Amino acid sequence: MIEVNGIHKSFAERMVLDNISTTFEKGKTNLIIGQSGSGKTVLMKCCIGLVDPDAGDIIYDNRPFSGLSEKRKQDIRKEMGVLFQGGALFDSFTVEQNVMFPLNMFTTMSLEEKLDRVNFCLKRVNLVNVNNLFPSEISGGMMKRVAIARAISNSPSYLFCDEPNSGLDPKTAEVIDELISEITEEYNITTVVNTHDMNSVLQIGQKITFLYNGKLWWEGNKDTILDTDNPELKEFVFSTELTRRLIK
Amino acid sequence: MLMIRMLGEYLLLMFSTFKRPDKGPVFRRQLMIEFIGLGVDSFGIVAIISIFTGAIVAIQTAYNIDSPLIPLSMVGFTTRQMVILEFSPTIISLILAGKVGSRIASEIGTMRVTQQIDALRVMGVNPANYLILPKITASILFNPVLITFSIVLGIFGGWGACVVTDLVTSTDFIYGLRGWFEPFTVTYAMIKTVVFAFIISSVSGFLGYNVQGGSIEVGRASTKAVVYSSILIIFFDLILTQLLLI
Ligand SMILES: Nc1ncnc2c1ncn2[C@@H]1O[C@H](COP(=O)(O)OP(=O)(O)OP(=O)(O)O)[C@@H](O)[C@H]1O
Numbered sequence A: 001m002i003e004v005n006g007i008h009k010s011f012a013e014r015m016v017l018d019n020i021s022t023t024f025e026k027g028k029t030n031l032i033i034g035q036s037g038s039g040k041t042v043l044m045k046c047c048i049g050l051v052d053p054d055a056g057d058i059i060y061d062n063r064p065f066s067g068l069s070e071k072r073k074q075d076i077r078k079e080m081g082v083l084f085q086g087g088a089l090f091d092s093f094t095v096e097q098n099v100m101f102p103l104n105m106f107t108t109m110s111l112e113e114k115l116d117r118v119n120f121c122l123k124r125v126n127l128v129n130v131n132n133l134f135p136s137e138i139s140g141g142m143m144k145r146v147a148i149a150r151a152i153s154n155s156p157s158y159l160f161c162d163e164p165n166s167g168l169d170p171k172t173a174e175v176i177d178e179l180i181s182e183i184t185e186e187y188n189i190t191t192v193v194n195t196h197d198m199n200s201v202l203q204i205g206q207k208i209t210f211l212y213n214g215k216l217w218w219e220g221n222k223d224t225i226l227d228t229d230n231p232e233l234k235e236f237v238f239s240t241e242l243t244r245r246l247i248k
Numbered sequence B: 001m002l003m004i005r006m007l008g009e010y011l012l013l014m015f016s017t018f019k020r021p022d023k024g025p026v027f028r029r030q031l032m033i034e035f036i037g038l039g040v041d042s043f044g045i046v047a048i049i050s051i052f053t054g055a056i057v058a059i060q061t062a063y064n065i066d067s068p069l070i071p072l073s074m075v076g077f078t079t080r081q082m083v084i085l086e087f088s089p090t091i092i093s094l095i096l097a098g099k100v101g102s103r104i105a106s107e108i109g110t111m112r113v114t115q116q117i118d119a120l121r122v123m124g125v126n127p128a129n130y131l132i133l134p135k136i137t138a139s140i141l142f143n144p145v146l147i148t149f150s151i152v153l154g155i156f157g158g159w160g161a162c163v164v165t166d167l168v169t170s171t172d173f174i175y176g177l178r179g180w181f182e183p184f185t186v187t188y189a190m191i192k193t194v195v196f197a198f199i200i201s202s203v204s205g206f207l208g209y210n211v212q213g214g215s216i217e218v219g220r221a222s223t224k225a226v227v228y229s230s231i232l233i234i235f236f237d238l239i240l241t242q243l244l245l246i
């Protein structure tokens, strides 16, 4: 479980996160939703320590994180898997080397064990026969999946995904959502996903946190979100033609 | 003010760079890659420039000695001294600042803007240590090899030019080359080389590491890497010459 306690963050006078407190639960897919620019990425970066909050603390299973030195943060980070908005694959490494990287750095596995693990993770994200390709040689959706495989290769306890399915076709997007939610339950991971895709929300949102103008505006799950009477959330949920037509 | 801040940031970065690597085998593999990328790949350009400049130094010297009081063997002596003292360690380091410095800054800068450095950090890796330390180590260990190679080829180029143009006979040249040799000049050249190698790799690494923005900033950082390391090389050349030779 990850506890977020009263996080504040401003960039040059501009308040981006205003007193955010919530919890992300273990074994569940926790979603952070909100419009573009509402502060989702900044909140996630506060959680993983790439952005230092002005006030507040992040607590990983009773271990305070925000105030730690970089050295101590490293220890908790070894238990995290992060999928960045752009994938952030190492472009000088092949797919296989990318997925193997956390194993090389933090385990004492033999090469065969590492290869087994890499192939297992790649298969888990439905990728076969791409081991020796470079990130520049695979499609955007494949890059996302490789990035997921890299994030889960060292069996993390915490998984963060920043817009895992932006820029993908609806079918692939759904596959990736399914995948994240399956992995979460299978390995009992605390998963946090940023998204503004209503499809994902309704598909995998076991706990949903809605950010609006830097404030925590609403919390719930995929079953309660459609019955909301919160006007800002309603506007967000029913912002597409498809959802508007369905509601009629 | 900005200078002082940059210096502070540079020192902090060096502080986190010079830590024990997380994993020995990973570090050694990185080091091998850098030996090839930063070192072996530079042999070609170093060879061409060394031979030609050695030849030019010899011809210039021969041309400028028109007094019958000065023996022509001085050409061999002067070429050797010039090549060892100044030309190989300094000029070749400046060339390497252009070749290697821009490469380091753009490689690390691109990793910064595509969030690969963030990805390393959130995996629990110390990115400065993982990325910059192998480059600094490779430069410090390999540049002396390159400079030695350059010294040999520079002198060879000088000899070749004299023999081909008939300005100085081979015997005279070699007589001068072998005379009045002070072994400390080679030590001095190697000290300079190592200092310059550290400047090139650490300054370029620093500038790449701190890129903010996109491809334009990466380009700017790689230009800055060349400019700053060149200026620092010349500056430290003066200081080291003062300290070591006088
Ligand atoms: N490093 C920074 N410096 C200054 N402002 C920033 C910085 N990072 C984010 N911001 C600002 O914080 C606000 C929230 O940004 P954030 O990236 O969290 O949005 P988001 O909700 O993730 O949007 P999207 O869905 O488009 O990814 C934006 O207005 C942005 O301008």
Ligand SMILES: [Mg+2]
Pocket: A040, A041, A042, A085, A162, A163, A194
């Ligand atoms: Mg975002």
